[in-house]
Amino acid sequence: MRVAVVSESFLPTVNGVTTSVRQVLDHLQRGGHEAIVIVPSTGAPTSYAGFPVFGVPTIAYRQFPVGLPSPQVQRLIADFAPDVIHAASPFLLGAQAIAAGGRLGIPSVAIFQTDVAGYARRNHLGAATGFAWRVVRWIHEGADLTLVPSSASMADLEKAGITGLARWGRGVDLVTYHPRNRATPATKALREQIAPRGETVVGYVGRIAPEKQVERLAALRGVGGICIAIVGDGPSVPYVRKQLAGMPVSWLGKLSGPDLATAYGSFDMFLHTGTEETFGQTIQEAQATGIPVIAPRAGGPIDLVDHGRNGFLYEPGNDSQLRASVQALAADGALMSRMGEAGRRAVLPRDWESLCDELLGHYAHAVAGRAVPARRSVIANRR
Structure with missing residues (x-):
């Protein structure tokens, strides 16, 4: 399988999103799959697990690099012609990748990892909370499948009217942590x-x-x-x-x-x-x-x-x-x-091997929902 992994966070930033993406890439490499990685450019390596890493223009927000929309994203995806797009915790960068997939006929799987409701409550956003959820709906409704990590997240997204949801947790390194x-x-x-x-x-x-x-x-x-x-x-x-x-x-x-x-x-x-x-x-x-x-x-x-x-x-x-x-x-x-x-x-x-095998099943489900010949034709026309 060919996978374009687009993440809002990657090395050298270390957090839950980065950890999850690295585990997915390691699993893809062990399984003989092909991948590219598109991430914010600040300090990112040029390759990971043998896969090329492409950085896009970035700004800093609260010590985090935030990838900005760039025409480079669609070009990279079109040139690689993946079977599926993996959008990790999609925001500006992930939303652009999902939209590019829609234009190119490539299915996308979005990984939900942000508690919008909790953030809105803590910051007393009031009326802005509704706007925040509209942004989340706009991003995730473009994806073929949104994977959520917990029952609480599932309830929040269902309440917000987002469809195409499935549960996918996170693995844990049972050898390192023992x-x-x-x-x-x-x-x-x-x-x-x-x-x-x-x-x-x-x-x-x-x-x-x-x-x-x-x-x-x-x-x-x-x-x-x-x-x-x-x-x-x-x-x-x-x-x-x-x-x-x-x-x-x-x-x-x-x-x-x-x-x-x-x-x-x-x-x-x-x-x-x-x-x-x-x-x-x-x-x-x-x-x-x-x-x-x-x-x-x-x-x-x-x-x-x-x-x-x-x-x-x-x-x-x-x-x-x-x-x-x-x-x-x-x-x-x-x-x-x-x-x-x-x-x-x-x-x-809950070892990572089992969780990543489960993820490959979600990829296959998203791919099965698209007509592969039509998708390849669209990609060829875009080049």
């Missing part, structure tokens, strides 16, 4: 640094940005016998540092690969704070490591955390529930162990 990491020398050394008196370690991993609401960790102020470890970076670091001033917090910065796996291994529990996650990849990574998760009962975490079995869900904004959940786990080591083991079991079927 309970055995908790016993490595590197993990033991990090724990001694974070919790020198044997405190219970409450960990967070993710971007430090307004939508992540990391400042909610302040609800743990005064809880005895715990310390906090924060992995990540972003524009809200100064604000969050101020809100957590005087608390036992270790700021570990942005980590990846084995260093990130070691950080997860040093945690006793994982605390997710944001209410706008369409999925929650870091939750799966924590579960794969064998640690219980505490998260708000909102968005993606609802599907990932089985309340009372592999962690706790607290009502969004309810700091007393958040605090009580942490205290309950910190006071019961056996409960932490049972919940951690249950979390690991829950993610075992």
